[in-house]
Amino acid sequence: MVGNSLICVIVLKNRRMWTVTNIFILNLAISDLLVGILCLPITLVDNLVTGWPFDAVVCKMSGLVQGASVSASVFTLVAIAVERFRCIVYPFQPKLTQRQAVITIAFIWALAIVIMCPSAATLTVTKDEFHFMVDGINNATYPLYTCWENWPDQSMRKIYTTVLFSHIYLAPVTLIVIMYTRVAVKLFKSPAQLREGRAEEDDRRIYRRKIKVIHMLLIVALLFTISWLPLWTLILLTDYGSMTPSQINVLSAYVFPFAHWLAFFNSSVNPVVYGYFNENFRRGFQAAFKFQLCLLDGRKRKVFCGQEKEKEKRNELVLEDID
DSSP: OHHHHHHHHHHHHOGGGOOHHHHHHHHHHHHHHHIIIIIHHHHHHHHHSSSOOSOHHHHHHHHHHHHHHHHHHHHHHHHHHHHHHHHHHSTTSOOOOHHHHHHHHHHHHHHHHHHHHHHHHHEEEEEEEEEEEEETTTTEEEEEEEEEEOOSSHHHHHHHHHHHHIIIIIHHHHHHHHHHHHHHHHHHHHHHHHHHHTOOHHHHHHHHHHHHHHHHHHHHHHHHHHHHHHHHHHHHHHHHSOOOHHHHHHIIIIIHHHHHHHHHHHHHHHHHHHHHHOHHHHHHHHHHHHHHHHHHHGGGGHHHHHHHHHHHHHTOOOOOOOO
16 A cells, blocks of 8 residues: 555656656556555455455445456556557657557556446345354354355356456466567667667666666566466366365365465555666655655754755756656
8 A cells, every 4th residue: 555655646746757657557556556445455354254244335346346456457567568569669650648648548447347347247245045154152143145246147157257367367468478578579689789889878778777667567567477377267267167165165265365365465566666676766765755754753854854855956867768
């Protein structure tokens, strides 16, 4: 929550960071924030408490928001890969403008919501007639409710699972790998061209900066692929594995919580990657923590904070446009 909030503040506060890639990174941070605010607490309670403790509205909304947030994250990663691919492999083509990037983000969210509507429409809360909860202290029983997708036919659920897997995991990951591979090939050819042309140091610095940005984006995409693979494997195994109820119960009790944790971990690790690889975000994080220290120490650090502020003004570098 803290890391993604700082990403949003850093990008919105610094107009020089309003590049197309950073606008997409801002959208990625917003979708990760939605996961932390709306999805993680509900999933945690659902894993810890027997049965569904909320009403039908929360059941539908949690499924819609969680699915839409994840889909928006995936589509944003694809948009970043496409934008980097166009800028580096085809540098003479017109680049995306800020307005086009905002329109792309609006389309991403619309597509993410539409693709998750069937799941939200079928999600329902029902009372389990064959199971109940027992209070061992008071020797009382309580009804057991579950939040689940009530499809008219099981084959429809399998088809929808396959569509989701192909559209928000398999196809995006494949596109990202292909485009970043082309980008890597293009950049690895650049040093030879630079040496032959005896380019100036500024050109080499820009080249090194691009390499560092590609490393950052590659790690973000790789972490997403690894983090979501176990959960998708379990979902496909549940739908296509012809598992017995006891096996499904074991997966639900012991394996699914870990897979959910790993998937949600992806939403928290992205700010760490940005802070490590990108100088602009790193300086933004440092400025935020210095500001907090100034507030905590009050008057004692008033002079120091003023000196730091003046120092930052003197040493302020032109924020990198990673295009």
